[in-house]
Amino acid sequence: MSGATHPGHTPESTDRVALVSQWFPPEPTGIPLGIARSLRGHGFPVDVLTGVPNYPTGIVHSGYRAHRRSLENRDDLRVLRTPLYPSHDRSAVRRTVNYLSWAASSTALGGTILRDADVALVYGSPITAVSAAMAARLRWGTPYVLMVMDLWPDSVFATGFLSDGPGRRLAQYALGRFTDRAYRWADHVTVPSPGLRETVVARGVPAEKVSVVYNWADEKVMQPTEADPGLRTRLGLGRDDFVVMYAGNLGAAQRLDVVVEAMEHLGDLPDVHLVLVGDGVERPRLRERARPLSNVHFVDQIEPYRIAAAMAAADLQMVSLADEPLFRITLPGKVQAILACGQPVLVCAPGDAARIVTDAGAGFAAPPGDPVGLAEVIRQARATPAHRLRAMGDAGRRHYLLHMSEATNAQVLADLLARAARRRGSATRQDKETG
Structure with a gap:
């Protein structure tokens, strides 16, 4: 595994983690749920801040409303869903509104999850999902670990999301500045592949601040099994x-x-x-x-x-x-x-x-x-x-x-979160002692 090395540690404290992800089940996005389950197994209480489910079709799932905030219990996790504009089609404008609408609503309405957290873990696809965690860092000093799932702003344009022209140049500049700041403010950055780590480090993020954490599979489901006979x-x-x-x-x-x-x-x-x-x-x-x-x-x-x-x-x-x-x-x-x-x-x-x-x-x-x-x-x-x-x-x-297994990679993630929470606790104690 590339990147920083971390001693094995399973937290004995109850550091509360806020998992921030625009997408979460019932959407077919098992990675965020797998992360939440694994962290809970490592001793972390986990709450989830996410959006109204509409991926991958852009159609809001039954039982939800696009413009309504809701609080639910899913898989024994407290899940706060904030509104968004539902879309997942080829329109650059509608996809942009989808991302930005959830960035805005999660920042404005996600305080009940982020304020009580000792550390936030951001599933950073899209990168705009980090907005709420960045705001919480400013407001309450909540540190965050950023999981970079793909390279922004590059990934926005790789499939022709915006054509050439002034709009694209403006979007590249704005997203580039935002992404650089998101990396800078993060307590640590994780990436899911060695090549992506090399690229992030080449863009100026200190090497000791970037670790490879592979996305593991849902190992209860994804394992050798008998074929579907029908x-x-x-x-x-x-x-x-x-x-x-x-x-x-x-x-x-x-x-x-x-x-x-x-x-x-x-x-x-x-x-x-x-x-x-x-x-x-x-x-x-x-x-x-x-x-x-x-x-x-x-x-x-x-x-x-x-x-x-x-x-x-x-x-x-x-x-x-x-x-x-x-x-x-x-x-x-x-x-x-x-x-x-x-x-x-x-x-x-x-x-x-x-x-x-x-x-x-x-x-x-x-x-x-x-x-x-x-x-x-x-x-x-x-x-x-x-x-x-x-x-x-x-x-x-x-x-x-x-x-690539959960046993290998979840331990690295748990160590990073525990260290971020400890640094915040140390800083808080120092502030009190010198205040």
Whole structure:
């Protein structure tokens, strides 16, 4: 693990953590919930400040209202939801309003969570989610640890969120200044990949202030399991068909059009099939693109507790990202989920994702953005003996348990939070003594 090293510590005190995340279940965002559960297991009382659930479709979930603040108990956590403008489509204006509306409402209405906290932990995607924690630092001296999930402002523009022009230049300047300040004010910064750590340090954040904390999978769910016996039958696939599966967000950043196009080059292999599981803004376009193809299948989003069994019904799991410089330092959470399940992987993405999988001996890498090259790698995978594919899956699971598991990474996070809370306590005592 790169970054600062921290002695093992499980807090005996009851340092209260405020987890700040724009997205939280019932939205399909298991990482923030997994973090909250793990911290609670390390002795921290945890409260959650989040938004009204509307991801990934932009439609407010049943039982909630976009403009109404609510307090609920979820998974034995106190969860405060503040209003937002619901949107998750391709409109730059609506997405901007979505981010800024929650930044404003969480800052204005999140005091009941942040005021009582000894330390805040910010799930920093989008980066505007840190606004409430920054305000709490100014108002009450609450320190925060910032989990940088992706690189801002770069990630905003990587998928054409704003076109060139004065609007983009202004947004880049404003977001860049805001992001720099968010890093500076943080007690510590964590990143989910080695490449992202190198980039953040190169941008001026002290190396000792940045640690790699991998996003671990939900290990109660994502583990080796028996295959869903009905999935292939429902899709009209045979037992001997070779199935490549992508399960996750069907968004622009994933460039799944490249994967669909690759299937056009595999028409001479009628036993090779692609199964796309999930939802997202690109799903309608992908369905239209795949309409003439009999080897591409779509499956609606699957409940988290069933996804490992669905994955086990495939021969190979797919990870796909656009061929953008930003994605060379991006590690999609599905990499950890697939490795935890002991499944072989085909990575069609640049940088860290491909390096980690190939170094672990856990699968194949294909050139991103190249449907012909991807088709050739799929041919290679199909020709690989089943026992060799199983060995790749086993190697990936060993790598996950050693480097990416909850046991390894949650301890680092717990240490960082405990140290931030202790520093705040020391500063408070000093103020009282000199006051």
